[in-house]
Amino acid sequence: MNMIKILLTALMLFSFSHAKHTFKTYDDMCEKIDTQECINESSQIKNLQIALNADKNLNLNLKTDGKWGENTKIAVQKFQEHYSLTPSAGYVGIKTKTQLDKVSKNIKFSKAKIVSSSSATGCYADFKKRTNLKKSFKVFKDRSLLSKANGKNTKLKIDISEQRVRLYVDGKVALCSPCTTGAKRKLEPNTRTIRDKSTPKGAFKITEKISDKRSTIFGKFYRNGKMVYKGDRRKYRGPKAKYKGASLKNWMRLTSSGIGLHASKYVKRHAGSNGCIRLPYKVAHTIFSKVNTGTKVSIVN
Incomplete structure (x- = not known):
């Protein structure tokens, strides 16, 4: 019985250490307000910028500085338009995060702070x-x-x-x-x-x-x-x-x-x-x- 518990614990630890990165664990980026303010951690925004740059369908060249700005918002809008995600307003909600997970599954991201x-x-x-x-x-x-x-x-x-x-x-x-x-x-x-x-x-x-x-x-x-x-x-x-x-x-x-x-x-x-x-x-x-x-x-x- 003890051996089974040890094996299960080891398996869980291995799973956690090798868990896939997922944008769905992030807070929504860029609030649904007219200012389009973004209050997410810079590490989350940086990984977003990396994922957008890696999408070969878009050929973007975003600066991966972890700062939300007009260029990042426009890049998100282009991403949404390409994958027919509506509304294409630069707001990174669940639909956009799900698509980001699909296109970035082979990218190795740095660990983002989830708060x-x-x-x-x-x-x-x-x-x-x-x-x-x-x-x-x-x-x-x-x-x-x-x-x-x-x-x-x-x-x-x-x-x-x-x-x-x-x-x-x-x-x-x-x-x-x-x-x-x-x-x-x-x-x-x-x-x-x-x-x-x-x-x-x-x-x-x-x-x-x-x-x-x-x-x-x-x-x-x-x-x-x-x-x-x-x-x-x-x-x-x-x-x-x-x-x-x-x-x-x-x-x-x-x-x-x-x-x-x-x-x-x-x-x-x-x-x-x-x-x-x-x-x-x-x-x-x-x-x-x-x-x-x-x-x-x-x-x-």
């Missing part, structure tokens, strides 16, 4: 110390706390001055992420009128959750397949046209007037929405899954 977003900065106190909360796109996650969230022990806090949302579980910060609240001076593209679209402050509760909602107020009008208007449907004065509401994935309503939290690719480091709280896609999905209708939400400045 999850929650442990990259330790506890939340450390994250606050090391992060410029008003400017950074970094997201803090405490996976242990998140696993304990049941909807009844959660609450949300949106800080307008920091443009940050915090999810609390049992009174502790389990997630802290950038968000975008309503702009005090918002230009309506069609009326050319500047209006105050500030997000209301105060205490609220989530009154509705819809995973795939379309806006009944903001969207686009089409006539004969061509877009003829974009914006507030209540202000459209043209001929009859087909309306398609803007996507509001992972919608969490706060007010009867249409203010809520939802996923968006337009998450910036300043107020800029029409009043809703925009969240990065993955953050919106996480929060949506951890809160219930009735969860308390405070909006402060």
